[in-house]
Amino acid sequence: AQSVAQPEDQVNVAEGNPLTVKCTYSVSGNPYLFWYVQYPNRGLQFLLKYITGDNLVKGSYGFEAEFNKSQTSFHLKKPSALVSDSALYFCASRFSAYNNNDMRFGAGTRLTVKP
Amino acid sequence: DGGITQSPKYLFRKEGQNVTLSCEQNLNHDAMYWYRQDPGQGLRLIYYSQIVNDFQKGDIAEGYSVSREKKESFPLTVTSAQKNPTAFYLCASSIRAGGDEQFFGPGTRLTVL
Numbered sequence: 282a283q284s285v286a287q288p289e290d291q292v293n294v295a296e297g298n299p300l301t302v303k304c305t306y307s308v309s310g311n312p313y314l315f316w317y318v319q320y321p322n323r324g325l326q327f328l329l330k331y332i333t334g335d336n337l338v339k340g341s342y343g344f345e346a347e348f349n350k351s352q353t354s355f356h357l358k359k360p361s362a363l364v365s366d367s368a369l370y371f372c373a374s375r376f377s378a379y380n381n382n383d384m385r386f387g388a389g390t391r392l393t394v395k396p
Numbered sequence: 397d398g399g400i401t402q403s404p405k406y407l408f409r410k411e412g413q414n415v416t417l418s419c420e421q422n423l424n425h426d427a428m429y430w431y432r433q434d435p436g437q438g439l440r441l442i443y444y445s446q447i448v449n450d451f452q453k454g455d456i457a458e459g460y461s462v463s464r465e466k467k468e469s470f471p472l473t474v475t476s477a478q479k480n481p482t483a484f485y486l487c488a489s490s491i492r493a494g495g496d497e498q499f500f501g502p503g504t505r506l507t508v509l
Contacts, residue, residue: 285438315497324400324486324500325439371438380493382454384429386438 283308285374287387294362295395302357302390304372314355315373316346319389325371331355342366362394399423400501402487407506409474409481417472417504419487425499426492428470432456433484433503442485445470446493474506482508 284307294300306312313332317325329340336348346357357370372387399422409415421428427446431439441454445464459478464470470489474481484505488498 290436317500322484322503322505324402324502325488327497327499330497373438382441382444382452384441384498386440388436388438 283376283383283385285372285385285387287372287390289390291391293393293395296364297361300359300362300392302370302392304355304357304387306353306355306374308374308376310376312374312376314348316340316357317371317373319369319371364394364396367392367394400487400489400499402501402504404504407504409506409508411508412476414473414475417485419470419501421468421489423489423499425489427490429488429498430462430472431486431488433486439486481506
């Protein structure tokens, strides 16, 4: 069955250091991959997506993600973390261009950036 | 949170009561969705709608109902049949069915007393 996994519940980094939030997927075929961020008691905000093309995708707020088909991964990265990046991050994937019911979300990774 | 609004932000319900959560979008999106979020879990799809007057069950539709009488509105009713309704409910929309990103509303936190 198609699924998305975020292997880390929590990631802690110091401000100014690079950050990585990991995501792996399990699917047959070509997935559409997304990253969202959620601040406390708020909805999810879209950061970036991979549909096709260049494996390195750039998104909002300086975030980027690299699609790696051989490792079935789509890790979120940022070269220099900010305290304001502290939030809950969700990886998501879908596997059809036509259905609405196949979006799968990871359990989320809480990122804490310390000053 | 874009052009999607949800109301109320907080909702308290007594056991045995039905409650309706509002979701409105002004993005002219065809598709709309309802998700449930519980602590430590990803989002789970309750219902979705690809077009006006049409909607389909998601993974956890039992105890919930929806309607889509207008393109911009997709209200969710949590019925008394839902055994564990306390959760954070998120409404989303996308331009169309398919591989597009979804845009989310600010959410409604429902607590059953």
